[in-house]
Amino acid sequence: MDYKKVNRESWNNQVPIHFESDFYDVHAFIAGKNSLNPPELELLGDVSGKSILHLQCHFGQDSISLSRMGAKVTGVDLSDAGIEQARKLNDVCGTDAEFIVSSRKVVNSFSRNFIRWFGCSMIIMIQFFTAISNRIRSLKHTAEHMHKKIPMSNSSTFLGIMDWQK
Structure with a gap:
């Protein structure tokens, strides 16, 4: 079984459901609501x-929120349907975030000089974020890895940020 394909197809199927859901409240978001939560904003x-x-x-909601806050953002996801929707939402919101369909292997090979990486996921993804941190860490000299366990809904969520200092 091709687990990567199954995972991508699963996320592709979730995009229209999530986009129309009350949880993501796309109408309020388009009107200017920031999708980031206080613990994320603080960190x-x-x-x-x-x-x-x-x-x-x-x-793309969080990427677009970061763009609205003045960041130069590149959002990546394995879901081509998600990235397609993110690009459309980016156009509607008038922001300049960039969106790329990418797997972990492709992200590991990015040569761009990102100052930070940002991700929020279930606690089981800590190893993924650590691997990304170790790969991207070489792009800048000094790095500070910040993370925080945030209670959201009924699950443990991990927020990770890698911040490079000049």
């Missing part, structure tokens, strides 16, 4: 002018 701090790699961006 991120001022992102104005910073280049951010947003992992698992889904259909």
Whole structure:
């Protein structure tokens, strides 16, 4: 069984469901609502002018929120349907985030100079974020890895940020 294909297809199927759901409240988002929660905003701090790699961006709300806050954002996701929707939402919102369909292997080979990476996921993804951190860490000299376990819904969520200092 091709698990990567099954996973991608599963996420592709979720995009239209999530986009229309009350949870994501796309209408309020288009009107200007920030999709980031207080713990994320606190941990991120001022992102104005910073280049951010947003992992698992889904259909782009958090990436677009970061762009609205002044960051230069590249959102990546394995779901081509998610990235297609993110690009459309980006156009509707008038933001300049970039969206790329990408797997972990492709992300590991990025040569762009991101100041931060950002991702929020189930706690089981800590190893994934650590692997990404170790790969991207070589792009800048000094790195500070910040993470926080955030209670959301009925699950444990992990927010990770890698911040490079000049």
